[in-house]
Amino acid sequence: MTLDRAEIAGTGAAIVFHVALIGALSIGLARVSSAPEPPAMDVEFVEEIGIQAAAPTPTPPASQAPEVGEAPVVEPAPAASASALPAAPRIVPTPNADAADRLKREIERSREQAARPVPPRPAPRVSRLGDDFLKGIKDSASASPKAAAPAFSASAMASIQQAIRRQIQPCADRQVNPGPGANRIRVTLNLRLSRGGRLVRPPEVVRTSGVDDENARYEDRVKDLAVAAYVGCAPLSGLPAELYQTAQGGWSNINMTYRLP
Amino acid sequence: MFRKLVFVAAIAASAAVAQDATQSPPPLEVDVVGGIDAPMPIAVPALATPNAVATAAGNTASLGNQVAAVVASDLRSSGLFTPLGPAGLNSYPYVEATSPAFPRWRGSGAQALVSGFVEARPDGRITVGCYLFDVASGRELARQGYVVGAAEWRRAAHKCADAIYTRLSGEGPFFDSRVVYVAETGPKKARVKRIAIMDADGSNHRYLTEGKVTALNPRFSPDGRQLVYTSYLGRIPRVFVIDIASGNERLLVPGRIMTFAPRFSPNGRDIVFSMAQNGNTDLYVVNAYGGPPRRLTATPGADTSPSYSPDGSRIVFESDRSGTQQLYVMNADGSGQRRISFGGGRYASPAWSPRGNRIAFTRIGGTFNIGVMDPSGGNVKILTDGWQDEGPSWAPNGQFVMFHRTSQGSGQSILYAVSVNGGRARRLPTPQDGSDPSWSPLQN
Amino acid sequence: MRKTLTIGVALLAIAAGGCARRAPVVDPIPPGPSENLPPAQEVNPVTGDVEPVELPAAQADLVAKAGSDTVYFGTDEHVLDESSRATLAAQARWLLANPAVRASIEGHADERGTREYNLALGERRANSARDFLVQQGVPAARLMTVSWGKERPVAQGSNEESWAQNRRAVTVVVR
Numbered sequence: 001m002t003l004d005r006a007e008i009a010g011t012g013a014a015i016v017f018h019v020a021l022i023g024a025l026s027i028g029l030a031r032v033s034s035a036p037e038p039p040a041m042d043v044e045f046v047e048e049i050g051i052q053a054a055a056p057t058p059t060p061p062a063s064q065a066p067e068v069g070e071a072p073v074v075e076p077a078p079a080a081s082a083s084a085l086p087a088a089p090r091i092v093p094t095p096n097a098d099a100a101d102r103l104k105r106e107i108e109r110s111r112e113q114a115a116r117p118v119p120p121r122p123a124p125r126v127s128r129l130g131d132d133f134l135k136g137i138k139d140s141a142s143a144s145p146k147a148a149a150p151a152f153s154a155s156a157m158a159s160i161q162q163a164i165r166r167q168i169q170p171c172a173d174r175q176v177n178p179g180p181g182a183n184r185i186r187v188t189l190n191l192r193l194s195r196g197g198r199l200v201r202p203p204e205v206v207r208t209s210g211v212d213d214e215n216a217r218y219e220d221r222v223k224d225l226a227v228a229a230y231v232g233c234a235p236l237s238g239l240p241a242e243l244y245q246t247a248q249g250g251w252s253n254i255n256m257t258y259r260l261p
Numbered sequence: 262m263f264r265k266l267v268f269v270a271a272i273a274a275s276a277a278v279a280q281d282a283t284q285s286p287p288p289l290e291v292d293v294v295g296g297i298d299a300p301m302p303i304a305v306p307a308l309a310t311p312n313a314v315a316t317a318a319g320n321t322a323s324l325g326n327q328v329a330a331v332v333a334s335d336l337r338s339s340g341l342f343t344p345l346g347p348a349g350l351n352s353y354p355y356v357e358a359t360s361p362a363f364p365r366w367r368g369s370g371a372q373a374l375v376s377g378f379v380e381a382r383p384d385g386r387i388t389v390g391c392y393l394f395d396v397a398s399g400r401e402l403a404r405q406g407y408v409v410g411a412a413e414w415r416r417a418a419h420k421c422a423d424a425i426y427t428r429l430s431g432e433g434p435f436f437d438s439r440v441v442y443v444a445e446t447g448p449k450k451a452r453v454k455r456i457a458i459m460d461a462d463g464s465n466h467r468y469l470t471e472g473k474v475t476a477l478n479p480r481f482s483p484d485g486r487q488l489v490y491t492s493y494l495g496r497i498p499r500v501f502v503i504d505i506a507s508g509n510e511r512l513l514v515p516g517r518i519m520t521f522a523p524r525f526s527p528n529g530r531d532i533v534f535s536m537a538q539n540g541n542t543d544l545y546v547v548n549a550y551g552g553p554p555r556r557l558t559a560t561p562g563a564d565t566s567p568s569y570s571p572d573g574s575r576i577v578f579e580s581d582r583s584g585t586q587q588l589y590v591m592n593a594d595g596s597g598q599r600r601i602s603f604g605g606g607r608y609a610s611p612a613w614s615p616r617g618n619r620i621a622f623t624r625i626g627g628t629f630n631i632g633v634m635d636p637s638g639g640n641v642k643i644l645t646d647g648w649q650d651e652g653p654s655w656a657p658n659g660q661f662v663m664f665h666r667t668s669q670g671s672g673q674s675i676l677y678a679v680s681v682n683g684g685r686a687r688r689l690p691t692p693q694d695g696s697d698p699s700w701s702p703l704q705n
Numbered sequence: 706m707r708k709t710l711t712i713g714v715a716l717l718a719i720a721a722g723g724c725a726r727r728a729p730v731v732d733p734i735p736p737g738p739s740e741n742l743p744p745a746q747e748v749n750p751v752t753g754d755v756e757p758v759e760l761p762a763a764q765a766d767l768v769a770k771a772g773s774d775t776v777y778f779g780t781d782e783h784v785l786d787e788s789s790r791a792t793l794a795a796q797a798r799w800l801l802a803n804p805a806v807r808a809s810i811e812g813h814a815d816e817r818g819t820r821e822y823n824l825a826l827g828e829r830r831a832n833s834a835r836d837f838l839v840q841q842g843v844p845a846a847r848l849m850t851v852s853w854g855k856e857r858p859v860a861q862g863s864n865e866e867s868w869a870q871n872r873r874a875v876t877v878v879v880r
Contacts, residue, residue: 157289164291171397172295174372176341178431180682183296190288217431224395224402224429228372229293232397249286260296449861475856477820491824495752496809497851498824512752519828519852522821535825537852540783540832542825563825579822581781586822609819623819651819669863672816697820 152248160251171232175225181215183260187226191254195244197236203227226258300343304371305333306350309358314381316411325379328418332375335422335436340684345371363399371396375425387411391421393428403428433658439701441479441488442676445694449672456490463690481701482525489523489532500534514554522565527573535565544578557595566610570617577611577620588622601638610652614659621653621662631664633681644679645686657703665696757809757879764878771795776834778872783829785837793834796876797841807847809877810835814855815868827852834874
């Protein structure tokens with residue numbers, strides 16, 4: 001179990017706090033002090049209509065968020081670290097040591113590349129990456145590199161992609177296939193993260209594909225699964241602070257495409 | 262409503278992203294593939310109540326437990342869920358009905374949580390609130406509320422289960438439906454066969470005909486208020502139409518002509534049936550309110566077991582005109598008859614799915630089995646493996662097929678339901694033996 | 706739901722008829738209009754018709770004189786074999802000698818068919834027997850047919866022997 005590198009890099013006080021937090025986690029106290037839940041909803045039912053669905057008119061001002069997003073994981077504001085503290089103790093699967101080392105090496109390499117203004121080279125073929133990855137590379141390569149900003153090398157990008165995938169995978173694997181043909185549906189979520197790895201707004205579905213007559217009824221469900229796969233293993237941790245935001249992109253802004261196997 | 266919201270949100274989001282793209286780098290693309298084919302663990306603790314108040318059906322606290330038990334039982338019967346609770350799960354305070362303490366439920370292993378409440382109303386009825394949450398994200402996925410007479414609490418529970426099933430499976434609702442069937446008692450040689458009706462989970466069972474006259478082939482009207490069936494009243498099988506609520510009935514075709522295998526058209530205006538005369542059985546259609554029957558088939562041989570396509574434009578039926586029982590499709594006016602079954606064995610008692618994309622049937626080989634095929638006859642899939650499984654009837658959402666299984670020797674017959682996606686057939690609880698089930702449309 | 710006297714009376718008659726068919730009496734009562742008949746029947750309010758009533762004594766006499774009231778068929782068949790024709794010919798002679806009664810020819814099937822198909826098959830078998838009786842001179846107006854499909858087996862087993870006994874047409878004497 002590790003804590004956010006970004007936070008450790010922050011202040012000594014934060015380190016002290018996190019050490020305390022690890023202690024709290026290990027004795028299970030953290031779960032007790034959960035995030036303040038939204039207040040109970042005022043539920044109103046429409047007038048008596050026998051068995052017909054008396055669709056409750058939702059009137060809760062404070063609980064609108066949970067309807068679209070995932071309140072417990074959303075960070076209200078980047079600076080609100082104090083209020084975010086109680087929500088912090090979420091057990092997050094982290095990349096294994098190998099991956100972490102590899103990631104570190106990649107990051108160092110990308111720093112070197114940033115130091116030497118080298119024109120972006122063609123993206124190397126990396127296994128386990130999809131078309132979206134190549135598209136991303138091409139886009140970032142065409143963007144004019146700013147010499148001062150840290151560059152986002154293809155290999156660093158690949159490592160971050162892998163790190164994110166590894167974190168999300170255990171939760172993706174838990175998602176239950178709703179029926180035949182649902183695995184042809186691909187749902188892309190846009191995720192906006194804080195430097196702490198937490199969502200700054202609820203995940204948004206930016207596109208779906210693979211929907212046909214046979215599986216159209218599963219589309220909404222697969223969107224749910226995509227969100228559940230992400231937030232179940234969020235917040236992300238262990239991502240390099242330098243690559244949070246670069247001229248070629250960064251992990252502040254992620255498009256996660258999910259599908260069932 | 263929700264779909265629309267998501268849709269709007271998606272459009273707004275894509276617009277925002279498109280705008281961003283002109284100014285900032287594209288998002289980092291990550292592909293994740295994962296999931297399992299297994300029932301989903303879902304927590305169904307007893308529903309809360311603001312005040313434990315006595316009602317005609319018990320106090321609201323115990324109703325909260327009973328409603329949850331029915332919801333859990335419905336969800337389990339779909340084969341898609343492993344419900345946790347209500348037994349063995351602690352309930353929650355009323356205020357948590359709409360804002361659950363998610364950390365607690367995360368610890369239960371459940372991926373989804375059903376919560377809600379039962380509240381007594383001043384008019385003697387009850388309000389049942391039903392909420393569905395994604396446990397990992399804390400998102401509310403669905404909410405429904407019902408006001409019902411206290412004695413009708415089961416309907417509210419079925420509606421709640423339907424809302425959850427629909428939201429989580431993407432399939433249409435089907436729990437709030439009924440089943441008619443032929444209840445059978447007595448020895449094989451002298452079976453008493455009468456029409457019985459019950460909720461789809463076996464509760465609220467009652468008989469619609471007395472046992473003195475053999476009754477067969479019950480089928481619902483599209484509004485679920487009437488049945489057609491075959492009765493031996495007058496010592497000859499003839500089709501009757503019966504009003505479920507009043508019990509009033511009438512002979513469909515006047516005279517002493519043998520009629521059987523009746524089915525309503527999807528709009529309820531027509532009834533298609535078999536008429537047997539002079540050793541030849543053909544299909545006819547008649548206005549549900551009377552009038553002269555119109556002949557649809559005119560081949561030598563037995564044309565029977567008709568079933569309308571859900572749009573009413575076509576009819577699938579079985580005929581032995583080729584020498585053995587096979588399935589045929591024709592237009593609703595009898596034109597364009599063509600055979601669709603060509604596999605090994607005989608094919609009988611077809612039933613067109615309410616979604617229109619599949620036809621269930623009985624295949625007769627060494628044993629009798631239930632299968633499904635496309636309306637063109639392709640994609641044959643056999644779903645059951647009993648000694649004698651026959652008479653398929655579709656659930657209102659087209660995801661399940663009910664049928665009856667007869668045991669070799671004893672002649673005992675039992676109702677089962679099986680998913681079109683395969684898996685084990687589930688036995689339906691009936692007080693006695695049962696055959697010829699017909700699943701009702703969804704109730705209002 | 707249906708509480709007409711007619712049904713009760715008819716059912717009593719059916720039950721009695723069933724017993725009589727299974728245990729034929731040795732000393733038949735001569736059939737005829739003078740036979741002890743059930744009280745006059747009412748028209749059923751739902752069907753608008755009068756239900757046929759079995760005549761157990763006459764049934765016993767038919768069995769005694771014609772040798773049997775039943776003929777048998779092959780699987781999915783409705784063709785009459787030689788012995789079935791002989792039985793039906795004897796039944797025809799009895800019917801011609803007893804012009805006051807009618808007959809309901811009841812077709813049955815074994816359990817190895819679907820319910821509705823077997824209803825059609827039973828009608829086909831009943832009709833086969835009826836046609837033969839008509840050929841033998843019995844007025845068609847005195848004959849009716851009924852199919853019981855697989856709903857009323859006489860043999861309970863799930864084997865070829867039982868099935869063969871259940872594929873049958875029975876001539877039931879009625880008023």
